[in-house]
Amino acid sequence: AQSVAQPEDQVNVAEGNPLTVKCTYSVSGNPYLFWYVQYPNRGLQFLLKYITGDNLVKGSYGFEAEFNKSQTSFHLKKPSALVSDSALYFCAVRGGGSYIPTFGRGTSLIVHP
């Protein structure tokens, strides 16, 4: 079985400060890891993914994520937050030959001006 945990329901950060949204996973075999963002009244939108190779993955809108195999984590980061980054962020994992991703419950990111 595969699972994802997003331990924080909400993350608050001031504009201009670095942000981190946490994600840990459990999967058999090699993981495929994804981050999605959902703006109000919109569908989920793909941000970035880790498949193999460099542990630091860069994605859309200046976001990046670091794959840490020993800690089974895939935290989403951005060096300088913008108010427009405020949204709901989902981590997802797929592994063990499954084509079906498991999504976390989501983390609400609020960036204060």
Added chain:
Amino acid sequence: DAGVIQSPRHEVTEMGQEVTLRCKPISGHDYLFWYRQTMMRGLELLIYFNNNVPIDDSGMPEDRFSAKMPNASFSTLKIQPSEPRDSAVYFCASNPGGASYEQYFGPGTRLTVT
């Protein structure tokens, strides 16, 4: 490509009525998924299809829910009869196939059952 298309975007209906949600996946995508999103339960996978064939419907909450995919470019999710607890946002997503591919989500249908 226009992306995943869903209709209607909003649906308000009375308890007991039949509701049909529609989805057009991205051309060439072999997998189609239906999800439901609520505050209480987050994002739930209801059912998914591979090459128009339903593979896993274990997430469908009850027999009132049914889904079909008559061809590669169209799928429906039907609720009959609808109940207030069905109120949620329903998303359709498609995927080209292969574990490394991300999901492509539609804009969702916001269903309100009064």
